[in-house]
Amino acid sequence: NAGVMQNPRHLVRRRGQEARLRCSPMKGHSHVYWYRQLPEEGLKFMVYLQKENIIDESGMPKERFSAEFPKEGPSILRIQQVVRGDSAAYFCASSPYDGSNTEAFFGQGTRLTVV
Amino acid sequence: ILNVEQSPQSLHVQEGDSTNFTCSFPSSNFYALHWYRWETAKSPEALFVMTLNGDEKKKGRISATLNTKEGYSYLYIKGSQPEDSATYLCAFLNTNAGKSTFGDGTTLTVKP
16 A cells, blocks of 8 residues: 655746645545645645545635545645745645544655745 | 643654654544654654543554643553654544644654
């Protein structure tokens, strides 16, 4: 059973371009979480999704950021018109249900650098 | 906004020392507390899932306790080894959300 897969591992974008980060959860997991780690900071929650539904996006910046978890395929975190402040490590985690009594399994992250 | 605080921020110990650090979280609407171990260049891995007041969990030399009434959890490492060097994260879940709120972590460095 493969773990949580994130790609790409490293992504470089110029200011104003779009960044697409992909997360394939573990087999059988229908809950996906995205976290961001800014330089010198801890993990900060961004968004929680179930298949085809956004459950909680309270940590997501209001503009330029969007996330989806379609019925088929990976979850996508999309950042439009990237700026230097978007440079961070973005981690995805998945769990089989709402995560209360089971730990989340993390991917290895995508490190986004905006130049 | 839920405040989850970990202390100390960093810790340097000698091989063989025992150590402990703290995670503080809101004492109301508690649902679960998770501890994760995060090694450099890897992804966080779960150590413990704690749900009941008074819970004590153990995995090898690492153990954790939980006090939900006062809102804290301790992580203990007995006889630290260099391979224990990592950042230890706690994550709090309350009854109203399926997401975890993470503390900023305690970074442990064990010197040989």
